[in-house]
Amino acid sequence: MNSYQIETEIDDDEYEQFLNEMYGDINVCGMTMSSGYVLKHMDTIAFDIGKSEYETSLDNDNPKYGCGQCHEPYDDEDEAENCCKTPCETCGELYEDEGDAEVCCTIPCGICGTDHDTEEEAMSCCDDGEPTEEDDEIKD
Numbered sequence: 001m002n003s004y005q006i007e008t009e010i011d012d013d014e015y016e017q018f019l020n021e022m023y024g025d026i027n028v029c030g031m032t033m034s035s036g037y038v039l040k041h042m043d044t045i046a047f048d049i050g051k052s053e054y055e056t057s058l059d060n061d062n063p064k065y066g067c068g069q070c071h072e073p074y075d076d077e078d079e080a081e082n083c084c085k086t087p088c089e090t091c092g093e094l095y096e097d098e099g100d101a102e103v104c105c106t107i108p109c110g111i112c113g114t115d116h117d118t119e120e121e122a123m124s125c126c127d128d129g130e131p132t133e134e135d136d137e138i139k140d
Contacts, residue, residue, distance in 0.1 A: 002068040003080035008058040015051040016040055090117075 016036030023035035040047045065074050067083035074080040085094035088104035095101040106115035109125035116122040 003065045003074075003077055003083075004068060005059065005077075006064040006066050006073055008055050008064070010051070010055060010058075012040065012047075012051070015047070015054060018054065019050075 016034075016039075019036035019039060020034045025032050026035050026038060027033075028038060039050070062075075063077075065077045065080035066072065067074070067080050069084040072080070072083055074083070082094050085096055086098040086101040087094050088101045090105035093101075093104055095104065103115050106117060107119050107122040108115050109122045111126035114122075114125055116125060
């Protein structure tokens with residue numbers, strides 16, 4: 001399962017507010033205006049470029065990651081990567097397929113293929129408890 005970085009998107013009002021907090025009010029021909037308002041309405045290209053660069057800086061400073069399956073957001077990339085994986089109950093190894101996790105630490109019977117928790121159970125599954133040639137192959 002592949003995690004992915006979630007890109008931060010802010011709206012124009014949020015960026016305008018950031019500019020206002022950063023640069024405050026400015027004086028234009030004797031009129032006091034907010035710096036965000038002036039840039040947004042006087043130079044839309046500079047405003048859009050600045051907003052894009054600000055979003056990128058937010059992504060770099062505090063990246064968020066999404067699970068590739070359920071899209072749940074996480075602060076940690078490994079958590080996002082392992083979100084929908086199933087752990088083996090015995091060893092804890094993570095699997096994308098739940099069925100793989102269920103048979104991770106099991107041993108199949110050499111005759112019928114039934115999975116067992118121990119080698120002893122697998123060897124005695126289809127016989128009277130005496131090891132067979134098929135059971136010996138399991139050990140190898």
